[in-house]
Amino acid sequence: MFYGDFCALDGVSLAINVGEFVSIIGPNGAGKSTLINVLTGALRPSAGTVLFKERDISGIGPVRLARLGMARSFQLVQIFPDLTVLETLQAAVVSRLNRGSRLFGSLSRDREVQEGALAIADLFGLAEKAHTPSKHLPQGDKKLLDVASAFALYPEIILLDEPTSGVSTRDKHAIMEILVSASRQLGIKSIIQVEHDMDIVFGYSDRIIALHQGKVLADGTPDEIMADEGVVDTVVGRKALAPGGGA
Amino acid sequence: MTANLINILLGGVFHAAILFLVAAGLQVVFGVQRIFNLACGSFYALGAYVGASAVNAFTGAGGPPALFIVPLALAGLLVGVVGVVVERGLLAFVYDRDETFQLLLTFALVLMLEDIVRLTWGTAPYSTSALYLAYGQVNLLGATVPVYNLIVIGASLAIALGIGWLLTRTVFGRIIRAAADNREMAEALGVDMRRVYAKVFTLGTALGTLGGALVIPATAAMSEMGIELIVEAFAVVVIGGLGSMRGAFVGALVVGVFRAVAIAVYPELEMLMIYLVVIAVLVLRPRGLFGRVAV
Amino acid sequence: MRRGPVALGLAAVTILALPLVAPVYHVLLMLPFMAYAVILLGLNLLFGYTGLVSFGHALFMGIGAYTGAVLTTHLGVRSLELILLASAVLGALVAAPVGALCVRYVKIYFGMLTLAFGMLFYTFLLKFYRLTGGDEGIRVLRPSLLGFDLAAVSKTDYLAGAYYYYSVAVLVLAALLMWRIVHSPFGLCLRTVRDNPAKAEALGISIVRSRWYAFVISAVYAAVGGALLGPPIGNVDPTLAYWTHSGNIVFMTLLGGFASFFGPVLGAFVFIFLQDTVMSVVPYWRLIFGAILAFLVIFAPGGLMGLFAGRRPGEVSRA
Numbered sequence: 001m002f003y004g005d006f007c008a009l010d011g012v013s014l015a016i017n018v019g020e021f022v023s024i025i026g027p028n029g030a031g032k033s034t035l036i037n038v039l040t041g042a043l044r045p046s047a048g049t050v051l052f053k054e055r056d057i058s059g060i061g062p063v064r065l066a067r068l069g070m071a072r073s074f075q076l077v078q079i080f081p082d083l084t085v086l087e088t089l090q091a092a093v094v095s096r097l098n099r100g101s102r103l104f105g106s107l108s109r110d111r112e113v114q115e116g117a118l119a120i121a122d123l124f125g126l127a128e129k130a131h132t133p134s135k136h137l138p139q140g141d142k143k144l145l146d147v148a149s150a151f152a153l154y155p156e157i158i159l160l161d162e163p164t165s166g167v168s169t170r171d172k173h174a175i176m177e178i179l180v181s182a183s184r185q186l187g188i189k190s191i192i193q194v195e196h197d198m199d200i201v202f203g204y205s206d207r208i209i210a211l212h213q214g215k216v217l218a219d220g221t222p223d224e225i226m227a228d229e230g231v232v233d234t235v236v237g238r239k240a241l242a243p244g245g246g247a
Numbered sequence: 248m249t250a251n252l253i254n255i256l257l258g259g260v261f262h263a264a265i266l267f268l269v270a271a272g273l274q275v276v277f278g279v280q281r282i283f284n285l286a287c288g289s290f291y292a293l294g295a296y297v298g299a300s301a302v303n304a305f306t307g308a309g310g311p312p313a314l315f316i317v318p319l320a321l322a323g324l325l326v327g328v329v330g331v332v333v334e335r336g337l338l339a340f341v342y343d344r345d346e347t348f349q350l351l352l353t354f355a356l357v358l359m360l361e362d363i364v365r366l367t368w369g370t371a372p373y374s375t376s377a378l379y380l381a382y383g384q385v386n387l388l389g390a391t392v393p394v395y396n397l398i399v400i401g402a403s404l405a406i407a408l409g410i411g412w413l414l415t416r417t418v419f420g421r422i423i424r425a426a427a428d429n430r431e432m433a434e435a436l437g438v439d440m441r442r443v444y445a446k447v448f449t450l451g452t453a454l455g456t457l458g459g460a461l462v463i464p465a466t467a468a469m470s471e472m473g474i475e476l477i478v479e480a481f482a483v484v485v486i487g488g489l490g491s492m493r494g495a496f497v498g499a500l501v502v503g504v505f506r507a508v509a510i511a512v513y514p515e516l517e518m519l520m521i522y523l524v525v526i527a528v529l530v531l532r533p534r535g536l537f538g539r540v541a542v
Numbered sequence: 543m544r545r546g547p548v549a550l551g552l553a554a555v556t557i558l559a560l561p562l563v564a565p566v567y568h569v570l571l572m573l574p575f576m577a578y579a580v581i582l583l584g585l586n587l588l589f590g591y592t593g594l595v596s597f598g599h600a601l602f603m604g605i606g607a608y609t610g611a612v613l614t615t616h617l618g619v620r621s622l623e624l625i626l627l628a629s630a631v632l633g634a635l636v637a638a639p640v641g642a643l644c645v646r647y648v649k650i651y652f653g654m655l656t657l658a659f660g661m662l663f664y665t666f667l668l669k670f671y672r673l674t675g676g677d678e679g680i681r682v683l684r685p686s687l688l689g690f691d692l693a694a695v696s697k698t699d700y701l702a703g704a705y706y707y708y709s710v711a712v713l714v715l716a717a718l719l720m721w722r723i724v725h726s727p728f729g730l731c732l733r734t735v736r737d738n739p740a741k742a743e744a745l746g747i748s749i750v751r752s753r754w755y756a757f758v759i760s761a762v763y764a765a766v767g768g769a770l771l772g773p774p775i776g777n778v779d780p781t782l783a784y785w786t787h788s789g790n791i792v793f794m795t796l797l798g799g800f801a802s803f804f805g806p807v808l809g810a811f812v813f814i815f816l817q818d819t820v821m822s823v824v825p826y827w828r829l830i831f832g833a834i835l836a837f838l839v840i841f842a843p844g845g846l847m848g849l850f851a852g853r854r855p856g857e858v859s860r861a
Contacts, residue, residue: 002798011729020730029563061743062740062744062746063743063746063747063748066743066744066745066746069748071744071745072744073744074740074741078738078740078741078744079737079741080733080734080737080738080741080742081737081738082733082736082737083730083733083734085731087730088734089731090727091730091733091734091742091747092745093732094727094730094731095731095745095747096746099560099727100727100728100730100731100747100748100752101728101751101755102726102727103722103723103728103755104719104722104723104724104726105726105727105728106724106725107726107727107729107730108725110727113727116595133656146741149741149745150744152743153745153746202775
């Protein structure tokens with residue numbers, strides 16, 4: 001099966017292939033947020049199309065996109081403050097199983113939902129805090145819950161908007177490790193992330209796309225990007241690649 | 248025919264002039280404080296009762312009937328100081344709360360003020376002795392119009408211009424507009440928001456109470472007049488657009504004249520039509536005619 | 543949480559035994575309480591669980607109450623089962639299009655739109671005299687219960703006896719059903735929509751559809767409760783549909799505590815009995831209740847349930 005996202009943004013044209021971990025990098029204002037909004041169907045591009053599983057998804061909105069199999073997490077951590085960790089994950093599983101319109105069914109006796117949520121909590125190391133209200137979680141766990149609930153949708157492709165922003169350096173790699181292993185176990189086929197931390201970008205990506213002023217400056221493997229002087233100067237920065245900085 | 252039409256239209260414009268004052272009070276408070284003040288109708292009722300009492304005391308003390316409008320307007324304005332009490336004593340506690348709670352707090356005020364009026368003035372309608380026609384009537388294109396109506400319409404227009412001047416030409420107006428746009432920014436620039444809020448709410452209250460006082464020679468004060476007027480003022484601000492002064496002006500004209508025409512033509516439709524317009528505006532253009540607030 | 547079932551059991555025993563031990567006057571006061579309890583269970587699905595505050599639910603109470611009046615007085619239908627069913631259906635039929643328009647907005651705009659629809663209906667009731675009896679309203683004739691005519695029973699025996707237990711049964715059924723709804727997958731989705739609409743959508747939960755369902759369900763509850771309000775009074779009039787009535791039921795919900803399932807029921811109880819007590823001393827219940835509401839909003843937004851649970855205001859007030 002071939003599927004790909006095909007996007008044009010200020011002349012940007014790119015295809016994400018099955019099995020890829022793609023990082024999008026670029027300075028502020030390079031068009032990363034616009035690209036994400038276009039990719040996730042929140043914005044309709046003025047020209048061009050976004051194809052997902054051979055279907056035009058431009059502007060279809062988050063709900064239908066999630067149904068189609070593309071999930072996302074947010075740059076500014078998004079949680080349900082008054083819901084517990086487990087309830088948050090249950091909501092995602094309910095949505096995946098399309099049971100949100102079950103008005104009279106018992107949630108606590110829905111074994112598929114209960115077990116599904118617990119499995120994700122285990123996978124993300126949140127099981128111990130399953131009954132903690134989300135608002136009482138430490139920042140790193142909030143971030144993890146945001147991502148975990150997106151994973152609980154079992155998407156084919158997941159889009160992570162700065163998955164480690166606002167998280168201490170110590171926790172960053174832990175989050176990424178969990179994330180990569182979880183995506184393998186859940187059969188998530190592709191990951192797209194937008195990330196500033198070059199350590200994370202070069203440590204985990206199969207492919208890096210550098211945006212600059214709304215255009216693709218470079219598109220290649222981490223090694224190719226690192227070898228490109230122009231990209232390193234404008235986007236990556238020398239300091240990030242200083243000895244000890246690479247993973 | 249023309250005489251009849253003029254009568255209906257001027258009746259509508261008189262009502263619009265009163266409505267504008269109350270709605271303007273609602274708008275200035277919403278624009279700056281983001282509070283939808285359900286109690287603005289109650290302030291209107293309070294103004295009506297206090298105004299009537301003041302006029303009765305004035306004429307009772309032998310004041311010349313021709314000057315009744317002086318104590319009336321003064322009383323209407325002065326009773327606006329309850330705004331400070333309400334703002335400092337109640338609203339100041341809930342600025343950081345969800346707007347639901349702010350709305351419910353103003354509903355609490357509606358309940359309290361309705362009974363305070365009953366406690367003070369009783370349940371029977373309360374009015375001034377016949378002063379409505381103290382300034383006589385004039386003939387306008389065949390219609391007989393009380394001069395008092397024209398005075399109120401003129402006063403309301405003057406107040407509308409005055410508010411416009413206040414908002415666009417004075418330092419206070421600039422502070423208000425800055426606060427409405429961006430509270431944090433205004434605070435960072437050294438504006439004492441507590442004082443701004445107290446002043447704005449008092450201004451809003453005084454507009455409502457003045458509206459109530461000015462209407463009283465033409466009608467009797469009743470304890471339910473507040474909760475009845477608030478839904479009309481609500482229609483005005485929805486049609487005009489929440490937070491907009493021009494919206495309050497145009498909205499008041501639309502509601503006032505529309506209502507007058509409906510009453511004359513087909514009384515059953517009176518407010519029914521207004522609510523249909525309100526719903527249509529909310530559904531099709533929630534910003535109203537002049538609103539800037541995005542939904 | 544162990545205190546919950548005990549309190550509930552005690553309340554149930556008290557309610558069932560009340561007509562046998564309490565003065566008739568207090569038994570009759572329980573009737574509006576139970577009707578409002580049904581209404582508030584529904585309203586809180588919208589307020590507490592979905593985060594939408596309606597200022598127009600008097601519309602649906604009015605629909606229920608007038609359905610009962612028109613059916614018994616004009617159409618010769620006396621069966622309370624049919625009346626409740628018709629109220630529920632009519633409530634849903636009106637709520638479906640009204641809700642579809644209203645739930646596109648939140649916060650103050652949702653409140654204003656519901657208020658406008660409520661006042662539209664109020665004006666209709668007031669002005670279309672021939673249909674609705676204008677400000678005098680319509681009489682509600684004594685409904686038959688479960689096929690029993692009961693016309694021979696004295697009014698007091700009917701209301702404090704059969705009608706009382708009938709109301710208890712309706713309230714229990716309504717509460718059980720609502721308990722299932724809020725503990726269903728749908729109920730969980732509602733809470734996600736309340737807490738964070740953007741995140742809920744990203745999880746594939748349709749916020750508009752969830753809110754719309756909640757709106758229609760709450761309207762059905764309001765209509766059924768409204769139909770129960772009619773028979774004890776024997777008459778329905780447009781004040782039932784006035785906007786202050788909508789405000790009062792929001793008040794009751796806040797009084798009991800919107801953050802808990804039974805909070806609104808407690809709120810209805812305290813409101814009805816406190817209002818009666820106050821009015822037996824002074825006619826100015828609004829002054830006292832306004833002060834109570836102001837106190838609640840400022841110091842105890844969690845309501846009575848919040849005070850019992852020792853919850854701090856900050857935990858229930860959502861910014």
